[in-house]
Amino acid sequence: MKALHFGAGNIGRGFIGKLLADAGIELVFADVNQVVLDALNARHEYPVHVVGEQAKVEIVTGVSAVNSTSDDIVTLIAEVDIVTTAVGPQILERIAGGVAKGLAKRSDSGNVRPLNIIACENMVRGTSQLKQHVLNALPEQYHAWVEAHVGFVDSAVDRIVPPSEAGTTDPLEVTVETFSEWIVDKTQFKGELPNIPGMELTDNLMAFVERKLFTLNTGHAITAYLGQLAGHATIRDAILDEKVRAVVQGAMQESGAVLIKRYGFEADKHAAYIQKILSRFENPYLKDDVERVGRQPLRKLSAGDRLIKPTLGTLEYQLPHDNLVQGIAAAMHYRSEADPQAQELVALLAEKGPQATLAEISGLDADSEVVTSVVSAYNAMA
Numbered sequence: 001m002k003a004l005h006f007g008a009g010n011i012g013r014g015f016i017g018k019l020l021a022d023a024g025i026e027l028v029f030a031d032v033n034q035v036v037l038d039a040l041n042a043r044h045e046y047p048v049h050v051v052g053e054q055a056k057v058e059i060v061t062g063v064s065a066v067n068s069t070s071d072d073i074v075t076l077i078a079e080v081d082i083v084t085t086a087v088g089p090q091i092l093e094r095i096a097g098g099v100a101k102g103l104a105k106r107s108d109s110g111n112v113r114p115l116n117i118i119a120c121e122n123m124v125r126g127t128s129q130l131k132q133h134v135l136n137a138l139p140e141q142y143h144a145w146v147e148a149h150v151g152f153v154d155s156a157v158d159r160i161v162p163p164s165e166a167g168t169t170d171p172l173e174v175t176v177e178t179f180s181e182w183i184v185d186k187t188q189f190k191g192e193l194p195n196i197p198g199m200e201l202t203d204n205l206m207a208f209v210e211r212k213l214f215t216l217n218t219g220h221a222i223t224a225y226l227g228q229l230a231g232h233a234t235i236r237d238a239i240l241d242e243k244v245r246a247v248v249q250g251a252m253q254e255s256g257a258v259l260i261k262r263y264g265f266e267a268d269k270h271a272a273y274i275q276k277i278l279s280r281f282e283n284p285y286l287k288d289d290v291e292r293v294g295r296q297p298l299r300k301l302s303a304g305d306r307l308i309k310p311t312l313g314t315l316e317y318q319l320p321h322d323n324l325v326q327g328i329a330a331a332m333h334y335r336s337e338a339d340p341q342a343q344e345l346v347a348l349l350a351e352k353g354p355q356a357t358l359a360e361i362s363g364l365d366a367d368s369e370v371v372t373s374v375v376s377a378y379n380a381m382a
C-alpha cells in the first residue's frame with residue numbers, strides 16, 4: 001500500500017504520517033517547506049518524542065517527500081491508495097488543483113483501484129469541503145469516474161502536537177502527547193476498509209467530530225485567549241490559573257450540554273471527557289504556546305467553528321452560555337504580531353468597533369442579545 005500525505009508539519013509528522021508509516025504503508029510527504037523536504041529526502045526517517053510519565057523516542061522510517069506545488073503530486077495521486085492531509089483548513093483549496101490533475105491522470109491511465117482521501121484538519125467534514133474544491137477544479141467529464149472510484153472520507157483527529165522545543169536543531173524532530181485519536185467515517189470509503197492500527201472506524205462521525213471540536217478545541221481556544229489576557233505564555237500556565245480554568249471548564253460544560261442534547265451522550269461520560277481534556281492541557285511535558293493555540297482568530301470566530309457554533313447550540317436549546325460569551329470576548333482581544341488574522345482583527349475593531357466586527361466575522365445578528373453580551377464582556381476585559 002502507498003500513501004501521499006500533504007503537510008509534513010506537527011500533526012503530519014507527529015501523528016497521521018507516523019500511523020501510516022508504522023502500519024507498513026510506503027509514505028511520501030508533500031509539503032512546501034524546503035528545509036523539511038530536504039531533510040526527509042536525505043534521512044528518510046525522523047524521531048517522534050512521545051512525552052508522558054514514560055517518555056520514549058520512536059523513529060519513523062521509510063519516508064520520503066515531494067514539493068506539493070510540483071508535478072510529482074500528479075504522478076503520485078495517479079498511483080497511491082490513500083491520500084491524507086494535515087495542512088490547515090485554509091490550505092485545502094490550494095492543494096485541490098494538484099489533486100484534481102492527479103485524479104484526471106489516474107482516470108486517463110485506467111487505474112481503477114480504489115483511492116481514499118482523508119483530510120485530517122480541525123474542521124467539520126473537512127474532506128467533504130476538499131472534495132468540493134477538487135470537483136470545482138476538475139473537468140466535468142471526470143466527475144462520474146471520481147464518484148465511482150474515489151472515497152472522500154471525513155475524519156476527526158485529536159493529538160496535541162506543539163512545535164518542537166526551541167533549541168532543537170533538527171527540523172524533523174517532533175514532540176507529541178501520549179493520547180491520540182483518529183476517527184474516520186467508514187461509510188465513505190471505496191473498496192475494502194483499511195486496517196491501520198490507530199485509525200478507528202465509525203458510522204456516526206458527526207458525533208465524534210463535534211464532540212472533539214466543540215469540547216477540546218473550544219476549551220483550548222478559550223484557555224489561549226484568556227491566558228494571553230492574563231499574561232500567560234503557555235497553555236499549561238493558563239489552565240493552572242484558577243480564574244482561567246473556571247471559565248474554560250464552564251464553557252466546555254455549556255458546549256457539552258448542547259452535545260448531550262444533540263447526540264445523546266451520557267452526561268457522566270462527557271464530564272469525564274472534559275476532565276481528561278483539562279489534564280491534557282496541564283501536561284507538564286509539553287510546552288504549547290498560547291499563540292499556537294490561539295492562531296487564526298478569524299477562523300476560530302467563524303460561524304461553524306469552536307466558539308460560535310456551540311453558542312448557537314445553546315441558543316437553539318435555550319441553555320446557558322455565559323462562559324462561552326467570555327471566551328468569544330477574549331478571542332476578540334487576541335493579539336499576535338506574527339498572525340495576519342490577528343492583525344486583520346485589530347484593523348476591523350479599529351474601523352468598525354466590536355459589535356459590527358463580531359457580527360461580520362461570526363455571522364451573528366449585530367442586534368442580538370448574545371452579541372450585546374459579548375460586547376459588554378469585551379469592554380469589561382479592556
Ligand SMILES: NC(=O)c1ccc[n+]([C@@H]2O[C@H](COP(=O)([O-])OP(=O)(O)OC[C@H]3O[C@@H](n4cnc5c(N)ncnc54)[C@H](O)[C@@H]3O)[C@@H](O)[C@H]2O)c1
Nearest residue numbers: 007008009010011031033068086087088089121122160161
Ligand atoms: N498540532 C496539533 O495539535 C493538531 C491536532 C489536531 C489537528 N490539527 C490540525 O492539523 C492541521 C495542521 O496543523 P499543524 O499543527 O500540523 O500545523 P503545521 O503548521 O505544523 O503544519 C502544516 C504543514 O502544512 C504545510 N503546508 C502549507 N501549505 C502547504 C501546501 N500548499 N501543500 C502542502 N503542505 C503545505 C506547512 O509547510 C506545514 O509543514 C490543522 O488543520 C490543525 O488544526 C493539529
Ligand SMILES: O=P(O)(O)OC[C@@H](O)[C@@H](O)[C@H](O)[C@H](O)CO
Nearest residue numbers: 122157158159160161217220293
Ligand atoms: O489547530 P487549530 O488552530 O485549529 O487549533 C489549535 C489547537 O487547539 C489544536 O491544534 C489542538 O492542539 C488539537 O486539535 C488537538 O487535537
